[in-house]
Amino acid sequence: MKTVVIGLGNPILTDDSVGIRVSRVIGDLLSQQPETAESSDTIEIKEVYAGGIRLMDAMTGYDRACIVDAMVTGRFRPGEVSEFRLEDLCSTRNISCTHDTNLSTALEFGRMLGLHLPTTIKIWGIEACDVTSFGEQLTAGIEHAVPVAVSAILSALFGELQIDAAADENVNVSVNVEGAIP
């Protein structure tokens, strides 16, 4: 099974970077695992900076996707980590006032074209405080969410992999991120 873990957000926009930070920690942890040449299970870590078709592009070629992003709903405490299904988020396909379209429409677009897109998409949202100020630090309450989200995503990843890959427990990991700014 090919899995992609996507940190979504803007890396220099204070709490908007929290998804990217979570994905970097997961990448660091997984890259410390010994690599095995034989396994067919792979996990790749990506950073994505815009949604819609760009996000769909990043998921193309994978069987499973885990996405982690900041959110500002006012319904959760800052730093609270919540897991969503795609259908929880995007019950409609309305075009929105963005540069292309929403994720569910982008995914349906990709599927119509026969692109290889994940059959399982899990989404973690982290309630954020400040997503409109430039800054490289998370606000205090959000910093604590990073290990919580990392733990939740790793549990989801390896809980399933143990079941799916009973005959082959080894997982290859590659980290594909652009790194921090200078």
Next chain:
Amino acid sequence: MKRISIDPITRLEGHGKIEIFLNDEGDVANAYFQVPELRGFERFSVGRLAEDMPVITNRICGVCPEAHHMASVKALDMLFGVEPPPAAKKIRELLYMAFYVTDHTTHFYALGGPDFIIGPDAPPSERNILGVIRKVGLDIGRQVIDCRARNHHVIEMLGGRGVHLAGGLPGGWSKSVSEDERKEIEEIAKKNIDFALFSLRIFDDLVLKNKQYLDLVTSDVYLHKTYYMGTVDDKNRVNFYDGMIRIVDPDGKEFVKYSAADYMQHIAERVEPWTYLKFPYLKNVGWKGLVDGIDSGVYIATPLSRLNVSDSMATPLAQEQFERMFEAFGSKKIDGKSNGRYQPIHHRLATHWARLIELLYAAEHMLELSRDPEITSPDVRRIPQRIVGVGIGSVEAPRGTLTHHYVSDERGVLTSVNLIVGTTNNYAPMSMSIRRAAEKLISKGRIVEEGMLNRIEMAFRLYDPCLSCATHFLPGQMPLKVIIRNSSSEIIRTLQRD
């Protein structure tokens, strides 16, 4: 006074808020488009090394990092007092053309085009790229994906990275183009030209040959007689990467042409009490509010404005389309000569047509650059020898003229940073277009709900605004909400799109 609030909450790029104020007679008094702006970029940047800015500013926005990278690196050329070798400028421009092809393609097929290909009154669930595919065919979807993929490949090849490109350096570019890469880009550019012509044919067949849509494009719903801004080359032709900023008045007469470095002599920013946004306007005309006309300093910076300020296009196929568009709107030559500029088109929905003509120009110019003997020159960098301390760089971003202005100390450490991003130029005209759309649907207290959201969305969608450059798609619901309040600000009606 009644207040109608339309609150689009989007999944991708932040959100804006539309406020419509009615007067005592129940007619539209004003409409404002409020965009949540990002804050603190100057504070974030001051104290950093100037040469880091191309790889910092390209993180401002996940959608147009290439535009910020180019404006930034041009500002650094000036700040370090260094002129890049010709090959470096051509590589920058080549990459920038690939970016324009992807960006304009995405806007037309995913965002702007559905209003016409599917129809402005179609349900929103159909008025998207899926609807386009159902109407035009699955093959067009594949072409859109292929077009994006091959041009992203060019951006990565030339820029070193796919999204946050890293090729730009003060005084040049970090890598040269090999002959194999050149050949590959040449083939990609040819495909881009075919795709652009194909897209213009779709526009012809589905919009221009459809009386209902043609009437909409040429109606006065979204008509404003404002000033226009765009960058032109030394022959007054459209140029996205470099040139002089030209402003024409509502009659098409050149008002001013200036170097981007002099922008502060020509552009001022107006602060209004009801919003923290600053509205750029022409300083030497003056601010008269959100109104059009020759006495109002409001201008637009869009694909349409770029064509309006230009005498011609720099490539032959785009020039044919340029002439077709102006003649379709009945525009005459300003000076009566056959090679002069046309009277400007004031119909804002023509922006979609202009965007396709720019797509064709970008593709043709990409081919020209890929065939330029100098493009594979290894001479792509001049090492800066001094620090001037002030750098101003400007490019035409797809959404309008983008200006980066840096000031540094003698070590090259930044002491001041100012950016005017493409969308900012259009804050005032977007509000004016929304007001015009609302006026057609609200009269003497009677509010026509049917189609209101669509028509208002169309008004700002044509400008393709960046609504905050944030990337959230969570929570991903409630794309549009209308709240109607009475004179006591009590909610009397709520319209919401599921």
